[in-house]
Amino acid sequence: MLTAKQHDLLAFIAARLEATGVSPSFEEMKEALDLKSKSGVHRLVEALEERGFLRRLPNRARALEVLRLPGDALPAARGAPIADLAAVRARAAARSLSRVASLPFAGRIAAGRPIEAVEDRETLDVPAELLGGGEHYALQVVGDSMVEAGILDGDFALIRKCEEARPGDIVVALIDETEATLKYFHREKGMVRLDPANSAYPPQHYLPSRVRIQGRLAGLLRRY
Incomplete structure (x- = not known):
């Protein structure tokens, strides 16, 4: 039992x-x-x-x-x-x-190199059970650098909006206010380190002033 x-x-x-x-x-x-x-x-x-x-x-x-x-x-x-x-x-x-939430669909986000900033465009219907509290939006993942975290090319990342992150969180990080990427968040020697979940890709290091957190991964939606 x-x-x-x-x-x-x-x-x-x-x-x-x-x-x-x-x-x-x-x-x-x-x-x-x-x-x-x-x-x-x-x-x-x-x-x-x-x-x-x-x-x-x-x-x-x-x-x-x-x-x-x-x-x-x-x-x-x-x-x-x-x-x-x-x-x-x-x-x-x-x-x-049975319960569906319509999330703002903010385009594509790289799970490789940063490719596109976040901006609301349309909506994506997702099971409400996948979401917790707070405000959320959706992004479609492009690339393979997060595959070891179970995040695949074409998946829809469900993001809870927030401006702060804890070490080890998977976040949407906006670089230089122009490009967004999905990575593990860490701080290292006064820098922000964004780690992929694929041994073929190196970590990315940025000055904190160049990085703005736009949300934390709350769930994934995959279509077959």
Whole structure:
């Protein structure tokens, strides 16, 4: 039998995989379960692995596979028998699509080199379940420098608007007020370091005055 937190985490991962095809980040899992640190998420994931509910896919960052679910993976069903996974995923998808949010679609953003500044153009409808609190917008990813974080060319990055970032956040960084890029954010020796998630690309270093944070990655939407 799973604990309440294990059950809720498994349900969250299953719904996100069904809606986007991409595992949520540990930061997103921490926020969804209202945990104080990502170490608690790691312990829950390990426990679910040990019990045969989850599997980490090798050589891929943020890659989790749901092997089975208890009941329909809802809090009310805790302790219920194992249900058919396909049926559970269908219900999760229906719940995800039942609430839709229209986000400003701000064009393309590079997951390689900066290519285009952010400016509102049209809207993109996304499952509201993928979003937390705050104001959001969407960008389409171009390039492969974030593939090891599970962010692929053509994905739609759902961005929560903010002007500050913590080390390790995936952010939209506007360079010299003209070009935007999606990268991991760090500070190093008085500089801003923007790290790719692809060993083929080097980090990018900028003076803080050249970089303005325009948001933090909140989720991904993938079309097949």
